[in-house]
Structures are given as structure tokens and as C-alpha cells.
Amino acid sequence: MKVDLLNELRKQNPIVFNISNFVTVQDVANGINALGASPIMSEEVGEAEEMVGLASAVCLNLGAFTQTQVEQIRTVGRLANQQKRPLVVDPVAVGAVHYRKRVTTGLLADFHPDVIRGNAGEIAALADVDWQAKGIDAGEGSGDLVTIAQACAKKQGCVVILSGPTDIITDGTRTTKVLNGTPLFQVHVGSGDMLSSIVAAFCAIEEDSFEAAQTACLVFAAIGQLVVKQSPDVGAGSFIVKLLDALQRTTVADIEAIATYE
Amino acid sequence: MKVDLLNELRKQNPIVFNISNFVTVQDVANGINALGASPIMSEEVGEAEEMVGLASAVCLNLGAFTQTQVEQIRTVGRLANQQKRPLVVDPVAVGAVHYRKRVTTGLLADFHPDVIRGNAGEIAALADVDWQAKGIDAGEGSGDLVTIAQACAKKQGCVVILSGPTDIITDGTRTTKVLNGTPLFQVHVGSGDMLSSIVAAFCAIEEDSFEAAQTACLVFAAIGQLVVKQSPDVGAGSFIVKLLDALQRTTVADIEAIATYE
Amino acid sequence: MKVDLLNELRKQNPIVFNISNFVTVQDVANGINALGASPIMSEEVGEAEEMVGLASAVCLNLGAFTQTQVEQIRTVGRLANQQKRPLVVDPVAVGAVHYRKRVTTGLLADFHPDVIRGNAGEIAALADVDWQAKGIDAGEGSGDLVTIAQACAKKQGCVVILSGPTDIITDGTRTTKVLNGTPLFQVHVGSGDMLSSIVAAFCAIEEDSFEAAQTACLVFAAIGQLVVKQSPDVGAGSFIVKLLDALQRTTVADIEAIATYE
Numbered sequence: 170m171k172v173d174l175l176n177e178l179r180k181q182n183p184i185v186f187n188i189s190n191f192v193t194v195q196d197v198a199n200g201i202n203a204l205g206a207s208p209i210m211s212e213e214v215g216e217a218e219e220m221v222g223l224a225s226a227v228c229l230n231l232g233a234f235t236q237t238q239v240e241q242i243r244t245v246g247r248l249a250n251q252q253k254r255p256l257v258v259d260p261v262a263v264g265a266v267h268y269r270k271r272v273t274t275g276l277l278a279d280f281h282p283d284v285i286r287g288n289a290g291e292i293a294a295l296a297d298v299d300w301q302a303k304g305i306d307a308g309e310g311s312g313d314l315v316t317i318a319q320a321c322a323k324k325q326g327c328v329v330i331l332s333g334p335t336d337i338i339t340d341g342t343r344t345t346k347v348l349n350g351t352p353l354f355q356v357h358v359g360s361g362d363m364l365s366s367i368v369a370a371f372c373a374i375e376e377d378s379f380e381a382a383q384t385a386c387l388v389f390a391a392i393g394q395l396v397v398k399q400s401p402d403v404g405a406g407s408f409i410v411k412l413l414d415a416l417q418r419t420t421v422a423d424i425e426a427i428a429t430y431e
Numbered sequence: 432m433k434v435d436l437l438n439e440l441r442k443q444n445p446i447v448f449n450i451s452n453f454v455t456v457q458d459v460a461n462g463i464n465a466l467g468a469s470p471i472m473s474e475e476v477g478e479a480e481e482m483v484g485l486a487s488a489v490c491l492n493l494g495a496f497t498q499t500q501v502e503q504i505r506t507v508g509r510l511a512n513q514q515k516r517p518l519v520v521d522p523v524a525v526g527a528v529h530y531r532k533r534v535t536t537g538l539l540a541d542f543h544p545d546v547i548r549g550n551a552g553e554i555a556a557l558a559d560v561d562w563q564a565k566g567i568d569a570g571e572g573s574g575d576l577v578t579i580a581q582a583c584a585k586k587q588g589c590v591v592i593l594s595g596p597t598d599i600i601t602d603g604t605r606t607t608k609v610l611n612g613t614p615l616f617q618v619h620v621g622s623g624d625m626l627s628s629i630v631a632a633f634c635a636i637e638e639d640s641f642e643a644a645q646t647a648c649l650v651f652a653a654i655g656q657l658v659v660k661q662s663p664d665v666g667a668g669s670f671i672v673k674l675l676d677a678l679q680r681t682t683v684a685d686i687e688a689i690a691t692y693e
Numbered sequence: 694m695k696v697d698l699l700n701e702l703r704k705q706n707p708i709v710f711n712i713s714n715f716v717t718v719q720d721v722a723n724g725i726n727a728l729g730a731s732p733i734m735s736e737e738v739g740e741a742e743e744m745v746g747l748a749s750a751v752c753l754n755l756g757a758f759t760q761t762q763v764e765q766i767r768t769v770g771r772l773a774n775q776q777k778r779p780l781v782v783d784p785v786a787v788g789a790v791h792y793r794k795r796v797t798t799g800l801l802a803d804f805h806p807d808v809i810r811g812n813a814g815e816i817a818a819l820a821d822v823d824w825q826a827k828g829i830d831a832g833e834g835s836g837d838l839v840t841i842a843q844a845c846a847k848k849q850g851c852v853v854i855l856s857g858p859t860d861i862i863t864d865g866t867r868t869t870k871v872l873n874g875t876p877l878f879q880v881h882v883g884s885g886d887m888l889s890s891i892v893a894a895f896c897a898i899e900e901d902s903f904e905a906a907q908t909a910c911l912v913f914a915a916i917g918q919l920v921v922k923q924s925p926d927v928g929a930g931s932f933i934v935k936l937l938d939a940l941q942r943t944t945v946a947d948i949e950a951i952a953t954y955e
Contacts, residue, residue, distance in 0.1 A: 192456050192472050194716050198882040203929035208882065209786065210716050213758045216792040223789060234475045235499075237759075262471070265485060268478040356679060358460040358470065405465035406675025413930025417880060454718050454734050497737045497761075524733065527747060530740040618941060620722040620732065667727035668937025 179205035183373035186224035190232030193359030225373035232261035246280030255372035264290030441467035445635035448486035452494030455621030487635035494523035508542030517634035526552030558583035703729035707897035710748035714756030717883030749897035756785035770804030779896035788814030
């Protein structure tokens with residue numbers, strides 16, 4: 170686990186192009202900016218080629234789901250592949266809404282992500298495993314999460330992050346569990362969206378997508394845990410404020426001191 | 432007043448489908464999530480039927496007002512009626528902008544809300560009462576607010592919430608005034624939008640829309656008042672942070688201790 | 694420098710119509726609301742004429758860049774000129790993305806702004822001066838910033854604000870440098886967007902656009918600096934919270950006490 174990639178990220182300040190969920194776009198922009206990357210956002214297909222060219226990595230959040238946006242996402246995904254930019258996909262609510270699974274399956278036939286990040290319900294859906302997702306939440310199911318994540322990684326041919334109380338990162342062969350974190354990530358809408366863009370930021374500076382993905386998960390989970398450790402009475406509103414402060418300030422040494430993974 | 436509906440809401444964690452104002456969507460999602468409901472948002476008409484099916488209540492914020500969005504709102508409103516999901520409508524700025532009143536009147540001919548929530552200017556407009564609204568703000572007028580709210584409830588055939596320093600909740604026959612609150616709700620854009628979605632969350636777990644509406648107003652106003660009581664120097668920015676914390680933590684007993692209504 | 698325009702702004706509570714960047718719209722609305730103006734937002738061209746009519750000033754943020762939005766912006770800009778409303782333009786990322794420069798140049802042929810506010814990369818692009826912009830960030834270049842701002846003001850025939858660690862305000866003849874500020878403005882995405890709308894709010898109450906622009910810059914920069922002075926350990930997340938509080942509360946006297954400009 171290369172935690173010091175965080176120093177490299179802050180040094181390089183890579184541009185990350187995000188097609189963002191309209192619900193959480195401001196937090197995502199602020200999150201990756203606070204961590205040390207430079208966010209750009211766009212909803213216009215006419216500038217897609219330039220935006221991908223400017224960026225060192227691309228994150229496609231599939232919570233942006235109007236038909237116009239889907240076509241923009243398709244174009245940006247293909248351009249990211251053509252221009253060899255690392256590509257992260259966040260398949261929001263694909264486990265709960267059949268329409269989303271259908272459109273997402275179509276998109277994944279048109280471009281190839283380096284990393285897919287979702288909750289258990291979303292990853293199970295993309296692995297064609299039965300699961301009871303609940304709206305934007307993970308929902309419940311009986312399968313083993315590591316097996317589901319590995320099945321998804323093999324089916325989709327990319328690194329998969331199944332995030333939750335424990336984050337599971339796998340490329341189908343290598344598998345890491347990040348045990349850091351805090352339940353407060355669940356009470357703030359958009360924590361997952363922020364993580365997806367942070368994964369893209371790490372992919373911008375580390376060629377091995379598995380390494381980038383596991384480091385991003387550890388950094389984000391550990392920083393969240395440190396926030397709660399330092400401010401035990403933090404709640405749904407103050408958590409995101411303190412998380413942004415901590416994304417800016419937490420050092421590699423702070424993270425290494427509490428890092429727990431296997 | 433059934434304040435303990437709040438416990439039921441937290442237990443059931445109902446999914447609330449929101450067509451949200453693009454200005455305030457993130458706060459609204461975080462607000463109802465912090466309180467204990469599960470928000471879903473969508474701007475795509477192609478997934479409207481599934482989204483309504485997943486949800487236990489629907490909130491249509493008419494601040495989302497492009498022609499495409501209006502057609503999506505029309506579809507979602509009709510689906511909510513067909514699928515018998517409680518439906519809350521928030522007619523943003525309908526008192527200040529004739530175009531909005533015209534379109535909103537058209538929408539209200541196509542589906543029937545269970546609750547309409549607006550400020551004095553908005554409710555007066557939907558009751559066809561003269562009033563000087565000011566942009567998104569309530570503005571000024573000489574009429575009696577209770578009379579205006581009751582007239583709107585009778586004209587629209589639904590529960591009406593006229594919110595302001597005192598919230599007036601009426602179905603045309605029963606009328607409650609909630610006297611709790613804080614002026615800070617006015618300095619944070621989107622407090623009203625958040626209340627509308629919270630009303631929908633209560634409608635998801637209580638069949639009597641009047642009961643759900645008055646409880647939602649009391650819970651929200653009392654929690655806002657408690658924030659200021661606990662942090663008297665709170666301002667425009669810190670209020671929303673502490674409000675989200677308090678939406679998550681405030682108990683039924685905390686609310687009952689300061690509840691003031693008639 | 695007429696700092697007491699801030700009192701006038703709070704007294705008049707002018708309506709400012711904003712075409713906003715979807716990334717930062719909520720912060721912008723809250724920022725100008727906290728300061729004492731009344732924000733309205735709309736994405737629908739059908740209500741553009743009424744919205745401009747309601748407003749005392751208009752701010753067009755060119756981060757909203759879908760083709761539909763560009764046509765709405767064109768209409769709103771022309772209406773602002775026709776209805777003689779002060780008009781502020783924020784040309785987001787026009788220095789980094791050729792597509793944006795092309796479209797923006799087209800827009801500026803169709804309506805005439807009273808003030809353009811951008812970072813060094815954006816203002817250099819509109820002055821046709823060479824500069825290496827970086828995404829949404831200012832980037833680097835060798836030219837003298839005052840010369841670039843003045844060239845842009847002459848070329849565009851309006852007041853120009855080149856904002857950064859030092860804000861430069863010029864109408865081509867008169868030039869002011871505002872030396873107040875804090876580096877934390879750069880770690881919060883949307884600080885510039887907020888400033889642009891605040892400039893519009895000052896233009897709503899002061900006919901001399903240069904005077905309005907320099908006062909807005911001083912007020913915003915000084916309030917940011919005061920936040921950091923009062924809370925030296927503020928970070929990327931807590932800064933915006935405290936900034937909103939301070940926008941609401943800071944007095945003319947507080948600002949005059951630290952105002953530094955030349």
C-alpha cells in the first residue's frame with residue numbers, strides 16, 4: 170500500500186475531469202480540490218474532447234442520467250479510452266433501478282473503465298448477482314461481498330471497489346480489504362461520489378489502477394476515521410465540513426498511523 | 432400532534448423521490464437523509480415510473496423549471512397519483528413570476544397533490560389572492576394569512592402549508608399554527624425546499640396528510656429553534672451545518688419540550 | 694472606495710438574477726443572500742424576460758455551458774442590455790478551453806457586460822494575451838497583470854476584475870489593486886463565482902460600475918481575511934461556513950479597519 174502517493178498527488182495537482190451527479194457535484198469538486206487535485210466539470214459534449222485532453226484522469230458518475238447526459242458520458246468514456254486517460258465509473262443506483270442497469274450495461278459495452286466503484290447493491294448488479302438494493306443505499310443480500318466484488322471484476326475486466334463499512338478492492342486476482350472508516354460516511358449523501366473522484370485523482374498519478382484504487386480507499390477511509398477520532402461528537406452536517414478540512418491537511422504519517430487493511 | 436411519528440420515520444427509513452430545485456438539491460438530500468429518510472433524485476423521465484414505484488412518497492419542487500423538467504414533473508405527478516404515492520408540491524416563486532404561475536396552474540390540472548407548501552406570496556398566488564411577492568421571498572401583503580391558506584386549501588383541494596415566521600397548516604377545515612422556528616431559516620436559501628421534502632417523508636409513514644404536514648412543520652421548526660438555543664451565535668453558514676447535525680440527533684422528547692402550536 | 698455601499702446593499706436587499714454554474718450554484722445563492730441581496734436563479738429561457746425585469750442586476754456565469762444554457766445566456770444578456778440592468782460576466786475556464794473562448798467571444802458580440810470578472814488565465818484569454826491557464830485555475834504567465842487587465846478592459850469596453858492573491862480592478866483608465874484576501878479562497882471551489890454575483894449585487898445599488906466593482910472586491914477580500922484572522926486554523930471546509938457567517942455579520946467599520954488597496 171503506497172500511502173505516500175498522497176504526497177505525489179499534492180505535488181502534481183492533477184486535473185480530474187468529472188461528469189458529476191447533479192446532487193453532489195459541489196461536494197465532489199471541493200473534496201478533490203481540498204485533497205490536492207484540480208477538478209473540472211462540464212455537461213457539454215462539444216467541449217468533451219478538449220476536457221479529456223486537459224485532464225489526467227476522468228470520473229464518470231452515472232447519477233447524471235438524462236438522455237443528453239448519457240450521450241455525453243458515452244462520448245467522454247470513449248475519448249478517455251482513445252486518449253488513454255484512466256477512467257473511473259460510479260454506477261449510481263444501478264442495483265435498484267432496472268432502467269439504470271440497462272443504460273449502464275450499454276455504456277460499458279461502448280467504453281472500458283479502469284475502475285468501477287459502487288456499494289454492494291451496485292456491484293452485485295454489475296456482477297449479475299442477486300441482491301436487494303434500496304434506492305441509493307446498499308441494501309441487503311446474502312452473498313459474500315469479496316466473492317461478489319471478484320466476480321464483478323472478472324466480468325467487467327477491471328478493478329472493482331465495493332465500498333461500505335469495509336471497502337473491498339480487487340482486480341479479480343489481487344484483493345485488499347480496507348478496514349478503516351466511519352459510519353458517518355453513510356449519513357452524508359455523496360461520500361461515495363467523492364471517493365470515486367478521489368480514486369480518479371490517484372489513477373492520474375499511479376499507473377497500476379489496483380494500487381491507485383486501494384490507496385485512494387485507504388486515504389479516504391482513514392481521513393474520515395481521523396475526523397471522528399478528533400471530533401467524536403461530529404454529526405451529519407459537521408462531518409463533511411471537517412472532512413474537507415482533513416482532506417486538505419492530513420499527512421501520510423497521520424494515515425499510516427491508523428491504516429488497517431488486509 | 433403526533434411528534435412520535437419521527438421515531439416511526441427513523442425506523443421505517445422511507446424512500447422519498449424528489450424532483451429538486453437545482454439550487455438546493457444537495458442540502459435537501461442531506462436534510463432528509465440526516466432526519467432518517469432515504470432520498471432519491473432523478474431528472475430523467477425514462478426512469479420516472481420505476482422511481483415512483485421505489486418511493487413511499489414524492490416531492491415535486493417547481494424551482495426545477497426548464498421545459499424538459501416541467502414535462503418530467505408532469506409525468507412524475509401523474510404516476511404518483513396513479514400509484515397512490517403521497518405527493519407534495521413546492522411552487523417556488525409562483526407569486527413573483529407569471530410564467531411560473533401559468534405553468535404551475537397547468538401542472539395542477541394534470542395531477543393532484545396531497546400537500547402544497549409555499550411562503551405567503553406563493554400560497555396567495557395559488558389562492559388567487561393579491562399579494563406583492565419578491566423574487567423567491569415571501570414579500571408583503573395585507574390579507575390575513577390563515578384566511579389565505581384556507582382559501583388555497585379549498586381551491587386546490589389539498590392540505591396547504593403556508594410557511595414563514597409562523598407556519599400555518601390547513602386542510603380548509605382543520606388549521607394549526609406552529610409557533611416554533613428561527614429567523615435563520617430565512618438566511619439559508621433552501622430551508623423551504625428542505626421542509627417540503629421532509630413533509631413528503633412524513634407523508635410516507637402517516638396516511639392523514641394534515642397530520643403528517645403539521646408534524647413535519649413542528650419537527651423542522653422546533654429543531655431549527657433548538658439549534659439557535661444551543662448555539663446562540665450561529666450565522667448564515669453555520670446554521671445549516673448545525674441544522675443537519677440536529678436533524679440527525681434531536682429526539683421526540685427534545686421537540687416535545689419546546690413545541691408551541693395552536 | 695465607498696465601503697458604506699455595503700449598508701446601502703443591506704438596506705435595499707436588491708434582487709440579483711444569476712445564471713449560475715451548476716457546480717457552485719448553492720454557495721453562490723447562499724453567499725449573496727447572507728451578504729444582504731436576494732438571489733433568483735433560472736435555467737428556463739421562457740421566463741428570462743420576467744426574471745430580468747424583476748432583478749436589479751444580472752450575473753452570467755459561463756461555467757453553465759450546455760448549448761441550451763448558452764442560448765439562454767445569450768437571451769438573458771440581451772435582455773439585461775435592453776432593460777438597462779447592470780450585467781456581470783464570469784468567463785469560467787475560457788483561458789484553458791478553446792471551445793469556451795469561441796462561444797464566449799460569440800456571446801460578447803451579442804451583448805455588452807458592464808463588468809467581466811475572471812482569474813489571470815481567463816482575463817488574459819479575453820485580452821488575447823498569451824498565458825498558460827490550468828483548467829479552472831489561473832495558471833501561469835509572464836505578463837504584467839495590471840497591463841493585461843487594462844488591455845482586456847479596453848478591448849471589451851467594460852470594467853474588468855482580474856482576481857487572485859491581489860485583485861486588480863480597472864476600467865482601462867482608473868485602476869485599483871485590492872491587497873486584502875486569503876489563500877483559502879483558492880481552496881474553496883466557487884469563491885470566484887460568489888465574488889462575481891456579489892459584484893452584480895453592488896452594481897444593483899451603485900451606477901458607477903468601477904466603483905461597484907472595486908467595493909465588491911474589497912468587501913469580499915476583507916471579509917475572507919477577517920475570517921482567517923478570527924479563526925487561524927480554518928481549512929477548506931470550515932472556511933466557507935465561516936465566510937457565510939461573516940458575509941452576514943461583518944460591518945463597514947470592520948472592513949474599513951483592515952482595508953488595504955492602492
